[in-house]
Amino acid sequence: MNLVRLKRRADFLRVAKSGRRYATPGLVLQVAHRQAGTFGGSEASLGIGFTASKKVGNAVARNRAKRRLRAAVAIVMPRHAAANRDYVLIGRQATLRRPFTELQQDLLKALGRTKSLADGARDEP
RNA sequence: CCAGACGGCUGGACGGUCGCCGCCAUCGCCAUUUCAUUUGAUUGGGGAUGGGGGAGGAAAGUCCGGGCUCCACGAAAAACGGUGCCGGGUAACGCCCGGCGGGGGCGACCCCAGGGAAAGUGCCACAGAAAGCAAACCGCCGGCGCCUUCGGGCGUGGCAAGGGUGAAAGGGUGCGGUAAGAGCGCACCGCGCGGCUGGUAACAGCGGCGGCAUGGUAAACCCCACCGGGAGCAAAACCGAAUAGGGAUGGCGCGUUGGGCUGGGUUUCGGCAUUUGCCGUGACUUGGCCCGGCAGGCGUGUUCGCGCCGCCGUCCGGGUAGGUUGCACGAGGCGUCCGGCAACGGGCGUCCUAGAUGAAUGACCGUUCAGCGCCGCCAAAUAUGGGCCGUGGCGUGGACAGAACCCGGCUUACAGGCCGUCUGGCGCC
């Protein structure tokens, strides 16, 4: 399984419009099934995008929120996230101060509530 | 030592672990274009290892000024916007430097949109008699007239000192003068006019004349002088998928009927010609295009109805998504010498120093360095408490904030630290 970064505004809009959504104290997760052949590859893949609005804070705070989300994704997603989906993680103000282990728990919980856990990988990290 | 003014620098250090974004080298993997065809070179994607690089003084706000790119354009004026003491610096500026004038501070020093109010218009609330044109509310006053309770009152006149209102009342202070007063006279100050001297100038100084005429407001309209074409790297250039539409071209297909235009074939008659034939004319037949009717097909809709009318392939151009360039050598940094009070300019030497694009520099740990808090020790002191300096232990502990085409300024945010110059005060020698 390979991870693909979502980088186009159209991708973010599509996920926000058509996907499931779940909010935790540390982050907001949006998930959408990806259309067949969107990226052409036959093997299993998933797309991940990160975003943080101006409400999180200034540029330093927004970049920091997205960095923490990337770090949590690098630990949790490869084992626990279902493939052939696009994920968008939205940073919140609490993303900056929340302990990192709890941030990982938030991500895992959000995956479960959006029915996006990978098969056979439901044990704790 | 305390309090303060100004200018400049800095924006933690070292090590370890795990990570991020470009670049270079080497080595695998996947796909594939082109060239030669054991296979290699080339192109694209992704990976491993090693090497090297990777945010700021404000990168910020976007308040000004430029470079650069594209568009427009004969010049000027008008309109609109901006700037506004003088001189200099600069690519340019609303910036900077040096002066001048005004204001504040004991002082070092700081602040000022600081042209024009005798070109015109508007406004100046409340109060006040009066707010711009000269007037007189309470008042002051010699003479004359009348009245009188002999204190004075009224009228006629003269005046603006004093009172009062106001932010501001048609120069201010003092002396003289007068019935009382008044630039009425004089001195000083202010103002205006013209002169001399110094200064590039703003302006300053000196002496003369006038005798007050000219209230304030231009960050009210306005006048004068100067400056300004517009848009912005999401500019702009190049490459360019799929779909739809446009053009060219090949193949196949192209109902029926009426009319019009036009082309081909067969042929009648006439004319010309030596023959093939040419011209005109009529008949039959066969295509193309246009208009109309009927029929048909496709799409949509419950129906009425509405819309469209060839299909397939190849090529061409415009152009969207996307990509590449623009894009990191520049009004560049550092050092030094020269000119200049300075801003800055010039010469020489030397260095290359971020290029991301949902956007890279971070996280954790240890040691350390300032700082801060608490507790002690030494010293000082008549004593107690507190503070300063030195020193020990423990704890705490690093701000504001992230390049987005580039540069010069301004403004704003910021834990703190360091250096230099200067001012005022206290103490000691």
Add this chain to the structure above:
RNA sequence: GCGGGCGUAGCUCAAUGGUAGAGCAGGAGCUUCCCAAGCUUAAGACGAGAGUUCGAUUCUCUUCGCCCGCU
């Protein structure tokens, strides 16, 4: 990147450079057996800092916050 607008009482909005006003809400009182409605009454604000002016919510500059448009 470019441009526009708005900050006034707890809320929604007014106001030529001259004492900031209205409606609703909240407080007190009157009225009623009680409540509502009604009547009376007092309190309450110019986002912040400078400047111009005799005087600033208004004019100018800086700054903070919010909203909107184009690309």
